[in-house]
Amino acid sequence: MQESTSQVCAPAGEQESIVRVVAVEADRAWLEPEQGMSCGSCASAAACGAKGLGTLASRLEARRYAIGRASASGAGIDLADLSVGDRLVVAIDAGALLKAAGLAYGLPLAAALAAAIVAQEATGSDGMALLAAVAGLAAGLGVMKRAAARMAARGALQPRLVRRADAVRTLIRIHRPGS
Numbered sequence: 001m002q003e004s005t006s007q008v009c010a011p012a013g014e015q016e017s018i019v020r021v022v023a024v025e026a027d028r029a030w031l032e033p034e035q036g037m038s039c040g041s042c043a044s045a046a047a048c049g050a051k052g053l054g055t056l057a058s059r060l061e062a063r064r065y066a067i068g069r070a071s072a073s074g075a076g077i078d079l080a081d082l083s084v085g086d087r088l089v090v091a092i093d094a095g096a097l098l099k100a101a102g103l104a105y106g107l108p109l110a111a112a113l114a115a116a117i118v119a120q121e122a123t124g125s126d127g128m129a130l131l132a133a134v135a136g137l138a139a140g141l142g143v144m145k146r147a148a149a150r151m152a153a154r155g156a157l158q159p160r161l162v163r164r165a166d167a168v169r170t171l172i173r174i175h176r177p178g179s
Contacts, residue, residue, distance in 0.1 A: 067161055
């Protein structure tokens, strides 16, 4: 089976993901990421925390998001042509994803550690170091929230619709002999 050359692919440096359309409105479509095929079937499934971070966090409904008419038309798809259950491929810039992860995890942790170290060196008191760590964490979370809001306002974290997902081609790519 030959792949169509008219299919749009994400450029290098972007991460692709398959999503399912769960609702279509006049000006937007609501998408839900498909759960990975490997979740629950790998050797470390019993010890993995990615699947069971809590019932609310692991529910797919909590991960729904909308794309607008501009994102769909950029891939040559009209929102009116979409229906519930359609599978699509979306892409997000890998650099923006890495920056968002660094903001969410690294910045608050670095601020807490830096504040604790400065307080410990200045006062020599473990209690003051603990209080400074909490204050540094709060300050880091505040800075992270503002930086994430700026990224979201620029659209840096908005997934971009790339193409419709072809189930047969995806299965062939996943189950290619010898890979």
